[in-house]
Amino acid sequence: MRLAFFYGLLITASLTACNSYTSEYIPIEKIGMHPNGTVFTGMQSCNQCHLDIVTAHKQTAHWLTSSKINSATVIPFLNSDKNYFDLKDQTRLSFSIKNDTLFQEAYRRPYKSPFFTKSIDINIGSGTKIGNSFLSWEENSLFQLQGSYYKPNSKWINSPGYPSFFQPKRPIFPRCLECHTTFSQSENWQSAIPTNRYNKENIVFGIDCQRCHGPVVDHVKHHRKNPIDSVGRKILSYKNFTQQQRIDMCALCHSGVGKNINQAAFSFTPGDALKNYLATQTNNEPDVHSNQVGLLKMSQCFIKSEGMDCMTCHDPHSNERNNVIKFNSRCIECHPSQQHTSLLPENTWDCVKCHMPMKASKIMKIEINSDSISQVLVRTHKIAIYKE
Numbered sequence: 001m002r003l004a005f006f007y008g009l010l011i012t013a014s015l016t017a018c019n020s021y022t023s024e025y026i027p028i029e030k031i032g033m034h035p036n037g038t039v040f041t042g043m044q045s046c047n048q049c050h051l052d053i054v055t056a057h058k059q060t061a062h063w064l065t066s067s068k069i070n071s072a073t074v075i076p077f078l079n080s081d082k083n084y085f086d087l088k089d090q091t092r093l094s095f096s097i098k099n100d101t102l103f104q105e106a107y108r109r110p111y112k113s114p115f116f117t118k119s120i121d122i123n124i125g126s127g128t129k130i131g132n133s134f135l136s137w138e139e140n141s142l143f144q145l146q147g148s149y150y151k152p153n154s155k156w157i158n159s160p161g162y163p164s165f166f167q168p169k170r171p172i173f174p175r176c177l178e179c180h181t182t183f184s185q186s187e188n189w190q191s192a193i194p195t196n197r198y199n200k201e202n203i204v205f206g207i208d209c210q211r212c213h214g215p216v217v218d219h220v221k222h223h224r225k226n227p228i229d230s231v232g233r234k235i236l237s238y239k240n241f242t243q244q245q246r247i248d249m250c251a252l253c254h255s256g257v258g259k260n261i262n263q264a265a266f267s268f269t270p271g272d273a274l275k276n277y278l279a280t281q282t283n284n285e286p287d288v289h290s291n292q293v294g295l296l297k298m299s300q301c302f303i304k305s306e307g308m309d310c311m312t313c314h315d316p317h318s319n320e321r322n323n324v325i326k327f328n329s330r331c332i333e334c335h336p337s338q339q340h341t342s343l344l345p346e347n348t349w350d351c352v353k354c355h356m357p358m359k360a361s362k363i364m365k366i367e368i369n370s371d372s373i374s375q376v377l378v379r380t381h382k383i384a385i386y387k388e
């Protein structure tokens with residue numbers, strides 16, 4: 001009996017030593033909690049067994065899409081040649097750091113002292129493509145500031161949707177955070193009526209594992225107790241999901257702003273039917289910005305093939321931006337032979353360039369300086385034949 005126990009221990013020890021588990025043990029730490037009782041632990045508690053996924057995920061736009069501002073995150077924003085910009089009414093918005101806090105200050109001639117000062121507390125946007133917007137607290141109320149940082153030419157600009165004259169602030173309603181954080185608790189989280197008042201201590205920044213995988217604490221506890229169990233337990237599995245369930249998880253944030261119904265979208269967990277939480281945009285022309293689901297559903301590839309979803313082309317855990325070879329190889333898997341009847345003017349290996357061209361968003365526009373509006377180009381997900 002004793003001997004069997006001893007051998008059991010030996011086997012356990014050698015099995016755990018053979019796979020990719022690290023010996024690092026990190027206690028389950030609570031970083032947030034849904035009022036329904038679901039605890040958010042943060043992805044360091046996955047390191048022990050899924051280190052490769054965690055490491056890859058830290059490079060994604062999802063993970064980098066929101067954070068609390070601290071002195072380290074501030075530095076890139078103050079690398080611009082001039083840390084201010086002027087509005088049409090001669091207001092100058094200026095950005096500077098004092099005692100580890102980033103501030104937006106508004107000046108008018110002769111620019112001696114600011115007539116309006118706000119701390120910049122939260123960053124929204126990974127900066128992988130367009131840039132960053134900033135939020136500020138006033139007691140428990142959350143506002144977006146007028147200055148945004150435009151990454152392509154490292155400039156401070158007027159935030160999209162703001163007028164070209166000075167406006168002190170704009171309230172931030174939950175839908176913004178539903179798409180850009182893992183969890184945030186607004187004061188009336190149970191209702192679909194928007195408010196900009198939040199529980200400041202209960203926001204989980206970045207889109208982490210739990211936004212797409214649901215509750216994890218029991219899974220972590222089970223596998224720590226049973227290190228030789230190689231089947232994932234006490235966790236939702238996409239393997240058992242229908243096509244609709246797999247798409248709904250991404251559609252929560254990639255089918256347009258939509259309209260909350262009955263319940264807050266933060267209560268949506270993978271596997272649920274999204275239509276019980278959100279009325280998505282179903283007009284004939286979904287915008288390229290944040291409505292990849294609406295556009296993909298209009299493509300012949302989607303309509304005529306079985307079980308296509310976002311993971312047909314995307315690995316949800318990796319930053320694959322500009323991985324042209326990988327994306328084109330996905331097309332060729334389903335279209336192996338040359339499809340073209342006409343003589344094309346260019347090489348045909350870059351399928352994506354012609355059949356998923358970049359298109360200007362109608363809802364997201366950027367004001368680079370006070371006289372010019374730039375369109376934001378987004379890869380359309382309506383895979384089709386484009387004549388130009």
Ligand code: HEC
Binds near residue numbers: 046050210230236237
């Ligand atoms: C003590 C080890 C351990 C820890 C810690 C752990 N897991 Fe797992 N997990 C496993 C094992 C073993 C499997 C099954 C093999 C596999 O799919 O990698 C698994 C599978 C999974 C699956 C796939 C389930 C399926 O059937 O499709 C997901 C998702 C998952 N884990 C998420 C997480 C997340 C998120 C965390 C951190 C909060 C985490 N795990 C922490 C051991 C662990």
Ligand code: HEC
Binds near residue numbers: 124144151179252254
């Ligand atoms: C319906 C979900 C959704 C909502 C609501 C939403 N966003 Fe986004 N946002 C996205 C998606 C998706 C992208 C990037 C891809 C795209 O354009 O489709 C994005 C991109 C951005 C970017 C650019 C990031 C970069 O560098 O590429 C910023 C900044 C941003 N959003 C800020 C905001 C702010 C601030 C709000 C609220 C006032 C908001 N968004 C509301 C989904 C959303």
Ligand code: HEC
Binds near residue numbers: 046057209238311317
């Ligand atoms: C944007 C949503 C999203 C995020 C964030 C996310 N996952 Fe996943 N994950 C998925 C989807 C979707 C699948 C199913 C993939 C499939 O079936 O093609 C999956 C599958 C998995 C699996 C099963 C094995 C595999 O590699 O496919 C594991 C393990 C896993 N995820 C762990 C994690 C961990 C750990 C994190 C956080 C570091 C995380 N995931 C973050 C969406 C996500």
Ligand code: HEC
Binds near residue numbers: 124128129
């Ligand atoms: C909680 C909201 C949310 C969910 C759920 C979500 N996304 Fe996203 N996704 C975003 C936002 C926001 C961005 C833009 C982030 C940024 O650049 O700041 C984004 C960006 C992306 C990008 C562009 C990455 C890049 O490098 O710029 C891809 C691809 C993507 N998402 C695919 C998916 C897939 C596939 C799923 C489902 C498994 C999914 N997303 C689920 C919110 C979400």
Ligand code: HEC
Binds near residue numbers: 308
């Ligand atoms: C899962 C399989 C699958 C994948 C992946 C796929 N397609 Fe398709 N695609 C199809 C099917 C099926 C059709 C319909 C063919 C038909 O009607 O005979 C189609 C149709 C098309 C058409 C004709 C569209 C029209 O409106 O007539 C084009 C162009 C196309 N695909 C390009 C692409 C490109 C480019 C990619 C990669 C970005 C891609 N496909 C990925 C399955 C796929």
Ligand code: HEC
Binds near residue numbers: 308311312323356377
């Ligand atoms: C047939 C292949 C295919 C499918 C299916 C697909 N995508 Fe994409 N997606 C692409 C390609 C190709 C790009 C461009 C990648 C690049 O240039 O880095 C892209 C880019 C994106 C971007 C970034 C857009 C931009 O211009 O910033 C987002 C967000 C995205 N996909 C989300 C999704 C979501 C959500 C789904 C599921 C509804 C999905 N994708 C399904 C091929 C696909």
Ligand code: HEC
Binds near residue numbers: 339340349355
């Ligand atoms: C230079 C632009 C360009 C590139 C690159 C390109 N295509 Fe096309 N494709 C077209 C045009 C234009 C048509 C319509 C005329 C024709 O059929 O020749 C078309 C037609 C198609 C069709 C529909 C054929 C039919 O009869 O319904 C498919 C499928 C397709 N392409 C797939 C692909 C795939 C897969 C790749 C990458 C290996 C690719 N294309 C690369 C421009 C392009």
